[in-house]
Every structure is written in C-alpha cells, then in structure tokens.
Amino acid sequence: MHTDELLNFQNELLNKLVAGGGPRELTKHISILLKKEVLITNPSHRVLGSTIANEDFSVGKLLNVLISAITPGRAIVSSGEQEVEAVIIELSNSVKRFGFLLICEPGLDEENKIKILAHQARAACVLELQKQEELLENSRQYRDAFLFDLLYGNIEENADIITRGEIWGWNLKLPHIVTVFELDGFEPYSEDLQLVKLLHEIVQMVTQPLEKKAILMQKNEEVVLVLPVENKKRHGNKDYLNMILKQVMAQAEEHLTSRIVRVGVGREYANPSEIFRSYQEAKVALKLGSLLPDQNHTPFFMDLGVARILYNHDRQELIEFYRETLEDLEQYDKSQKNELMETLEKFVSHRCDLKETADSLFLHPNTLRYRLKRIEEILKIDMKDFDTILSLMVAFKIRYLIKR
Template identity: 40%
Template sequence: MESSVLLELQTELLAELASGNGLKGLTQRMSLFLQKPVLVTDPAYRILACYGSSLNIVEGMLISPCFEENNPQRCRFAIASEHIQTACIYDIYIQRKRQGSLIIPVENFSEDEELKQIGGQLALLCAVEFNKNNSLKTMQRHYQDAFIYDLLYSNIDSLADILLKAEIWGWDLNRPHRVAVFRLGSPDCNPEEKDLLVTLTAIIEDQVAQTEGKPIIMQKGEQIILVLPTDNRKQREQKAQIKTLKAVVDYKAEPLLGKKKLSVGAGRVYDNPTHFFRSYQEAKVALELEEMMDNPNNVAFFSDLGVARILFNHDQSELAEFYQETLGELAEYDLKHSNDLLTTLEKYIANRCELRATADALFLHPNTLRYRLKKVEEILDTDLENTETKLDIMVALKIKRLKKV
C-alpha cells in the first residue's frame, strides 16, 4: 500500500476519533476504506463494534477464534455453529496489556500480505479510543461494584435506598434473587488465571443478559459473584437455571479452561434484597463444601447440603471427638491389620444398607459381605440394624468427608 494512501487513511481515522463517533464510527470508516468487514472485540472476544459484514454478526456476540499455530495474526472462528470464517487479527494493547482485538474477515489468507502493512497501525488507533472508553467503564464498574459489595455485605439498611440505587443501573430488585459464586479450582489465582476470570465473567455476563436481562455481576478476587433473578420458578427449575448456565459457560470456555475446574455454589432464594447477603454467605459455604466433598457436578446448592451445612459450622474438636467415638476403633483396626472394613461400611451405608447392592458395588459374594459386616459390629460393639446406630455412622462418615478429622 502506497504511503500516500496510508497517510490518507490515518488522517480519516484520526478525524473520526476527533468527531466522537467512537468505535462504531471507527470500524465503519475502516470497513469502507478496506472494502472488507471490520470487527473490534474486548479481551474476551465479545464484539464491541462491527461494520460491513453480511454474516450473522452483531454487537455483543462472543466469538472463539482458533489461531494458526505458526501465525497468531491468522485465525478462524465459527458463526452460528455453521459458517467458518477466516480472518486476520491484530491485538489492541495499552501499556503492554491486551485490551481487545481488531478482526478483519477475509475470503482467504492470501489477502494477509496487503493487511500486514496497516493492521498494526489500525489497532493502534483503536487503542486511542479504548483508552478513552476504559476510563469511563472503569469509573462505572467501580460504582457498580461498590453497590453490589454493599448489597452482599448488608451495608445498606434501607430497602428504598437499595431499590433506588439498583434502578440507576437498570436492575429490578423487586424480583426474587439468589447469589451464585463461581470459582476456579484453586482459591489462589496466578496472573494467567486472573485473565481467564475476566473472560469467564464476560461469558457469564453475556449468557445471563440473553436470558435474564442486565446482569448483576462482579469479580472479587478469585470469585465471580452473580446475583441472579429467579422469579417464581419451581425449585427444580431454579436449580436447572444454575446448572444450565454452568454447562453453557463450561462449553464456551472449554478451550480456555483445559484441565482447570470451574465450581459453583448457590445460596437460597430471597425476595427482599436486604437479605441477599444471606444468599451470598450460603453460596460461599456451598462452594467450600462442594470442593471438600468432591462433588462430580461441581455445582452445590446450599439448600441441598442438609446436615453437612450444620456440621460445617460446628466446633471442629467436637466433631473429631464424635467421629472418634463412633468409628475410631474401626479405623484403628484397619490401620493395624491392613484391612478395609471402613470402606465396606461406607459402601453399605451409601447403598441404603442393601446387602445385594453393596456386594455388587464391592465385587464381593454376599456371604463375604455378611462376614465383614459382622466383624464391623464386633469391633464397634454395635448393631447395624439399629436405626440410631445407622444415623450416628452416617453423621460420622459425613464428618470424615468434610475433612474435619
């Protein structure tokens, strides 16, 4: 591209920036000059502005670019799970931190050479607009997060004040809500995981916006906190709402998550926003218990925790003492004789004390299982048919799973 033509383009784009038309005006001017579609995205590849595309691309849409192994400025992405679009991509940086991307869809990569000359310069001009927008967004996010924080920590006593402030941000807190807390596997995030949390927040925000309206969401340390409206759905539908959201996030973030696990804890539903802080505390307890108890679904509801939530907040030394009195001798016997009677008892309780089901689960003959259970009764000096005995054992095993001993 001739230097005079390039200078003309730069002049036009600088004039567009000065006019105050924002990213929309900038992408339009670029698209008309290049005679190609132009997209600008945020760091999570959510489209902030686009122009000139006959494809089904709209602002707010999330795309997942797949980069060429040897050329990070070439990518492909799917549109509506049908059309695979090739594109040249140029990252937008401010102070060495990636703020988003400039994406120019092309028919094929042979057009890449023509764009190489100007792609980086166009991204730099986008960075000027990003810098201005980021200041406004940061200020808005700061005030939103401050309100959500006060809401979740019960720092606002007046219901009228809460509803008025929520209305400013376009949130209707007259509806019933529950709090859900999302967290990656580790409570301590490295810089890479912090960037991933930003992307996950954008994915959650995008999905909730499609189904529930403007999301009430904030990132706090390693947590992504979502205050989710539930209306008057039945309990099963309320839980399905969270599970579906988690499944969608897992699916969309799968290439980024890799082996990392995203867990969710959900509090109970409350009608009054002055009580949302309770749902937040419950969600955190549910999340911690989910991670302790190795829940395969990685979604825990406080309302489903039953006796576990009581044990969780109980005195640890007292719980350890109860476990020792109930199952301590059996654990010591197993250790001394290299046996596994405690596991046999756990399986027996887990299978509702049904002999055949337990034998099948342990790959044992029923007579062998009977012998083992008789040995358990002898060691513990108890009767496994007694209802109170079964209850004590279930509680002791729950304490063991909660890692309180």
C-alpha cells in the first residue's frame, strides 16, 4: 500500500478519536474503512466495541479467544454457539496491555493488507484505551477508598454513606448482602492476578443487567459483590442470590477451566453502616465452605449453624473438646485399621437413622448395629442420649475446623 493511503487511514481514525467517539465509534469506523467486522476487547477479552450484529458478540460479552498455533496473528473467537476467525492485534504500549483489536474473517488473499491497516489502527486504539484507563483509574482510587471504609465499618453515619454512594449511582438506602468470591489456591505474584481480574469481569458481566446497580470491587485475591435486595422474606432473597451465583459459576467454569472458584455469602443488613458485618460473615462462610465436608452448594453464613460459632472460638479449647469426645475412637481405628470413625460420622449426619446410614455405607443393618455397639463400648457412651449425640455432632464439626 502507498504511504499516503496509510497516513490518510490513520488520520481518519485520529480525527474520530479527537471527536470523542470512544471504543464503539472507533470500532465502527475501522470496520467501514476495512470493510470487515471488527471487535475491540480489554485484556480479559471482554467486548468494548463490536460491529457484529449478534448478541453473543455485543458490548460487555466475554469472549473465548484461541490463538492459532499454525497461523501467526490469527485466532478463533467464540461466544455462546457462535465462532469467527480473526486477525488479532495486541493493543499495548511499552509497559501495559490495554486489550486487543480483532478483524474478523480476513481471507487469505487480503490478509497482508488487513494486517498493515490494522497495525495503523492500533495506535488510535491504544490512545483511546489508555485515556479511558487513566480516567477509570482516577475514579477507581476515590471509589475504592470509600468502599474500603464501607467494608471495614469506618463510616458510622448512615446518611453520610448514602450521600457518598449516590456519587457512583448506588442506592444505599436499600438493604444489601455481601458475597465474596475467591480463586482457590491463589498465588500472589503469579498469573493468578490476571485470573482474579477475569473473575471480576465475569461477576460484572452477570450483574450489569440487573435492575438495581450492584457494587463490585476487586481486593487482592477477592472479588467483593455488594448486592442491593428487596425487603423480602429470607428465602426470597436467597433464591435471588442463588440465581445470580449460578450464572457466575457457569461463566467461571467456562472461562477459568482449570481453577476452582469459592464463594461465601453474608447476611442481609438494612443499614449501610452495617454492611461491613455482611462482608466479614461472607469471608467466614467462604472459609468454612472450604473446610467443612459436603459443601457443594454455596455457603450462606446464616445456614452454617453451630460451625460459625465454633469458627471464632478458642482453638485450644476446641482441640481439647475434640480429644475428649472422639480421640479414643480415632486411635482405635488407626491401630486396628478400622473405619468406625466414618461409620459414626455417617450415623450422626443421617440424623441417627439406622436404615439411611446403612444404605449410605452399603452395609446390612445388623452389621451397622454391631459397629455402633462397638463404638459405644470404646467411647463409653450411650447413643440414645440426646446430649451425647449433640456432643458428637459438634466434635465432627471441630474435626474439620481445626485443620484451618
């Protein structure tokens, strides 16, 4: 291509940039000039601008981008059930990546021309994304300082919190519930930092269409969601939360394929000055969800029962209680290579129902009766006594908690 053509192409884009169109207008103009469908994404492949007339590729959607190992500079871009091939150009300066420019269905005969023009468009795209990043960063600093104070209970006056929240369009007059997401096995100073950013993108994508504006913050390894809710009965808001969390987890499973995302949910608070309590409860629920067995569902703090009381109890006292209640049986199992601890735990977890316990262990009821009799002899207890059963239930909770 002639130098004049390239300069004219770049000047047209720079003029569009000066006019203040943003990524969406920039995308449209590049598409017109190249006569191709065009996408601009952020580093996590979330769409900032798109000319593709398909909902799966619209602004805000999170794309799967598979870089071609055979053809350099090409990628397969998919969303939902849709898939396109594209030339991919990284949008970065010497220190930071701002996103990607994708030119769809380039065709082999015109690939070189498209790559040349796309690289000319790159400068305008980088300038626009860099400007937006700087504006967002300035706003984010003030916003995050406020959210830090909110989540740690540093602001006591409800009226002050409500007024400051209105700056960002948050209605803190409504009750709120805090949910904390975390990447299991998070390692600082690794690619996990980028994965947490991607998790933040996922939560943002799911919550953005909601009628009431949610508050979202990335805090080290955590993604914190402060969600406004209606004054409904307890289970009404729980169903609403579960619907949202199901969508987040489905997206996380798709885009964070090799990692487990853990979540914990605090209780609802009507006063914004008490939101910090919901945050602390969500963190406890998240931790307990990873410690306790059979936590395949989302841990809600209000459903954790005695475990949430034990969690903050004196650790040494918990250890002593466990030893006094179950250590003799644990030592017997180790010496005899038996499984009486498992039998007792199943019996307690099945509400002391003989048939349910036998079925879960694939045992004949008479075999289970023999095992339970042996357990009573070893521990010197009577399992018809309610207080004994209660102590056993607590001891099994402690067994998992003392691993923390």
